[in-house]
Amino acid sequence: MRRPRTILLVVALLAATVAAGPAEAKKGKGKSPNPVIFVHGQFGSADQFETDAMRLTSNGFPQDRLFVYEYDTSVTSNDDAIAGLDAFIASVKAQTGAGQVDVLAHSRGTTVMHSYLSTPERAASVAHYVNFDGRTADAPPGGVPTLAVWGEGDQTRAIAGAQNVYYPDKSHTEVTTSREAFADVYGFLRGRPPQTTKVVPEKPNKVTIAGRALEFPNNTAIEGGILEVYEVDDATGQRRGGAIYTKTITADGNWGPVKVDGRRHYEIAITEPGGRTLHNYPEPFEHDDHFFRVLNSPLLEPFIESGPNHTAITVRRMLEWRGDQADPAGNDSLSFNGLNVINPAIAPRARRVLAVFTFDANSDGVTDTSAPLQPFASVTFLTGADVFMPASPGGTGTIAVEERMRTTGHVETINVPSWPSDANVISILFRDYVAKTYKKPKKKK
Numbered sequence: 274m275r276r277p278r279t280i281l282l283v284v285a286l287l288a289a290t291v292a293a294g295p296a297e298a299k300k301g302k303g304k305s306p307n308p309v310i311f312v313h314g315q316f317g318s319a320d321q322f323e324t325d326a327m328r329l330t331s332n333g334f335p336q337d338r339l340f341v342y343e344y345d346t347s348v349t350s351n352d353d354a355i356a357g358l359d360a361f362i363a364s365v366k367a368q369t370g371a372g373q374v375d376v377l378a379h380s381r382g383t384t385v386m387h388s389y390l391s392t393p394e395r396a397a398s399v400a401h402y403v404n405f406d407g408r409t410a411d412a413p414p415g416g417v418p419t420l421a422v423w424g425e426g427d428q429t430r431a432i433a434g435a436q437n438v439y440y441p442d443k444s445h446t447e448v449t450t451s452r453e454a455f456a457d458v459y460g461f462l463r464g465r466p467p468q469t470t471k472v473v474p475e476k477p478n479k480v481t482i483a484g485r486a487l488e489f490p491n492n493t494a495i496e497g498g499i500l501e502v503y504e505v506d507d508a509t510g511q512r513r514g515g516a517i518y519t520k521t522i523t524a525d526g527n528w529g530p531v532k533v534d535g536r537r538h539y540e541i542a543i544t545e546p547g548g549r550t551l552h553n554y555p556e557p558f559e560h561d562d563h564f565f566r567v568l569n570s571p572l573l574e575p576f577i578e579s580g581p582n583h584t585a586i587t588v589r590r591m592l593e594w595r596g597d598q599a600d601p602a603g604n605d606s607l608s609f610n611g612l613n614v615i616n617p618a619i620a621p622r623a624r625r626v627l628a629v630f631t632f633d634a635n636s637d638g639v640t641d642t643s644a645p646l647q648p649f650a651s652v653t654f655l656t657g658a659d660v661f662m663p664a665s666p667g668g669t670g671t672i673a674v675e676e677r678m679r680t681t682g683h684v685e686t687i688n689v690p691s692w693p694s695d696a697n698v699i700s701i702l703f704r705d706y707v708a709k710t711y712k713k714p715k716k717k718k
Contacts, residue, residue, distance in 0.1 A: 306463070307375045307400050308338040308365050312358065314380025314407070315346050316490045316654055319564040320591055321379055324450045324472065324705055325458070327560045331473035332459065336563060340365050343485075343492040346381065347572070354385050362398055373400035375462050379449050383407025390415030403458050404432060405449045420461040424448030436461065444593040445625050446654075450705045474559040474711040477536045482558050483529025484565035486522045486543055494526030495569060498543040498551075502531050505540050509671045510554065510689040512540065528567075535559045535711055538687070541567055548696065554689050555702045559710060569698065576648055578636050578694070584662040584672060585632035585694035592705035593627060594656075595679055596620040606677040614642050614658040627654040632694060634659035668692035676703050683707045 311322035319341040342361045344354040378386040383404050390396045396415030404421040410432045413419035419435035424443045431437045438457050440448050452470040459467040486495040501516035518531040541553040594605045597617035606613045620626045646657030668690030675686040
């Protein structure tokens with residue numbers, strides 16, 4: 274078994290093409306860096322790139338040279354994804370004036386990329402390729418310089434002739450969003466170590482957010498939905514005044530940018546054409562975040578019990594939930610008004626759970642977390658838990674949703690209104706890292 278590596282890989286042969294650091298590029302000095310495109314995996318989106326995008330901009334990488342290619346993973350064929358990627362890369366090159374791009378792909382996205390790079394004309398558009406925990410190969414795809422990053426699983430996996438890095442203790446998505454792998458990727462792309470592997474807090478009054486409103490897992494726009502952003506009370510989740518931003522979602526799904534305060538909590542709500550409202554509650558935005566995704570799940574909605582007397586909440590995190598480790602420090606917790614639902618049945622490590630769907634199964638007012646709900650337990654990266662959370666008319670009550678992150682023991686709480694599930698869906702996004710807050714400089718005496 275190869276040993277895990279957390280050292281930075283610096284590829285000498287790339288030094289000539291990346292001599293200018295990203296901070297210099299942002300200031301207009303030297304050569305601009307290649308645009309970076311992320312290609313997600315099965316049931317993925319920009320969620321899996323959100324943190325690394327903020328780490329890149331924390332190192333001075335230009336925001337306008339970061340892109341995500343999102344495609345429909347509800348189908349088994351990759352033909353449309355490959356064809357769409359062809360047009361997407363061409364548009365990025367035209368938009369930025371770049372001759373080549375760098376591509377990072379995860380899981381199923383690596384299959385898309387290996388097929389894409391098999392054509393010499395396409396491979397010529399890609400300067401560097403990063404293969405996150407996906408396809409193996411006997412040579413770098415298309416002859417493009419390649420870094421392969423591997424998480425838990427078979428540690429004999431490799432792309433021959435590429436730089437291969439192994440993290441056997443990190444799960445399938447965790448290895449993509451981890452600080453250690455970011456250092457490897459940054460060094461490979463830029464030819465130098467990053468100044469930081471953290472998401473660096475910005476001045477609270479300088480933060481902007483933007484993203485797309487999409488249907489999971491098709492990654493098509495929630496077209497016609499009305500998106501509104503509200504500041505909310507930290508202690509209750511209740512809105513503090515009217516919307517600070519409103520946008521009718523068009524065919525591209527885009528919204529923003531919106532200026533927010535990095536010390537405040539926000540609700541990003543979408544009222545669908547049918548009248549139902551999707552309420553999204555993230556952690557505070559301590560850094561510019563232009564890849565935030567508001568997601569709904571029309572394919573799963575028929576399996577989510579709804580009614581006027583109980584609340585339904587979906588929690589996402591791009592760090593797999595674990596509930597079956599022998600060492601308690603290796604387990605996460607996710608609590609709703611003090612009830613932890615992460616246990617060996619709901620979130621075993623092997624399931625690689627990224628999203629937890631909680632609602633009152635059978636609308637019987639009974640909580641039962643002894644077994645995961647179907648069909649969620651049969652869908653990759655998902656799980657479901659039968660949790661009764663009383664609703665209140667107009668969502669005037671409060672539900673405290675708390676995570677405790679494994680290893681670090683970090684605790685984060687997001688308070689949300691108890692919206693009735695017959696007309697409302699609540700989604701919470703916890704970060705896959707421990708967020709830092711902006712600190713004011715000390716005044717000189």
